[in-house]
Amino acid sequence: MVLENRLNITDAVELARVEEKLSKAKAKALFKNGFLETLHAGSFEALSAIHCYLFEDIYPFAGEIRTVNISKGGFRFAPVSYLEVSLKNIEQMPQSTYDEIIEKYVEMNIAHPFREGNGRSMRIWLDHIFKTQLQRVVDWTKVDKDDYLLAMERSPIKDVEIKHLLRGALSDRIDDAGLYMRGIDTSYYYEGYVLYRTEDVGG
Numbered sequence: 001m002v003l004e005n006r007l008n009i010t011d012a013v014e015l016a017r018v019e020e021k022l023s024k025a026k027a028k029a030l031f032k033n034g035f036l037e038t039l040h041a042g043s044f045e046a047l048s049a050i051h052c053y054l055f056e057d058i059y060p061f062a063g064e065i066r067t068v069n070i071s072k073g074g075f076r077f078a079p080v081s082y083l084e085v086s087l088k089n090i091e092q093m094p095q096s097t098y099d100e101i102i103e104k105y106v107e108m109n110i111a112h113p114f115r116e117g118n119g120r121s122m123r124i125w126l127d128h129i130f131k132t133q134l135q136r137v138v139d140w141t142k143v144d145k146d147d148y149l150l151a152m153e154r155s156p157i158k159d160v161e162i163k164h165l166l167r168g169a170l171s172d173r174i175d176d177a178g179l180y181m182r183g184i185d186t187s188y189y190y191e192g193y194v195l196y197r198t199e200d201v202g203g
Helices: 012-032 044-055 080-091 098-111 118-134 145-154 160-167 177-182
Strands: 069-072 196-199
Touching: 012 044, 012 118, 012 177, 044 080, 044 118, 080 098, 098 118, 098 160, 145 160
Parallel strands: none
Antiparallel strands: 069 196
16 A cells, blocks of 8 residues: 555655655754754644654645554554544653653654654654753664664553663764764664554544
8 A cells, every 4th residue: 555645656665765765854954944943842743743844745644643543563553533632641741851751752652643654753753852851862873773663562561671772872962963863764763654554443
């Protein structure tokens, strides 16, 4: 299945290639133009704005809450019927400490509010919270991709692993574009809509 896109691309491989190229260019601009600093760190509005900025030239649903249920690797993300309530609850979660920030990140990952591009948007969102609250960011070059994916997979049940993994990668280099860009490297984190399964909304 190929997602509806503004580029009228019908080949999944081609769409993935073009999407990565365009979203990386937008992410780089987002880092440089100061737009992130205008957003309220930790809010869903901020996450939605980030997602819209990255994908507005590619997907008509950029920045919009998904209207279908999705699953990945056997895990079902928050059902559409509860998604708006979940997002409001997540937004109200505290974010004053490292542990609180990671717990909020884990809950947002469970929500997975968008049809595609959740991982990239949420990693920028996470770094924005860290930078605002703790004057730290994640040095993604120090995060092993397999360890990260496994820790995120287990995080809905036990978040100890992801807390340990990212704590060891925190950096005070908050203005380092290289660290930031590594967080949205789709090939590094295996993100892609081809891995998602769409379910009936009523299911």
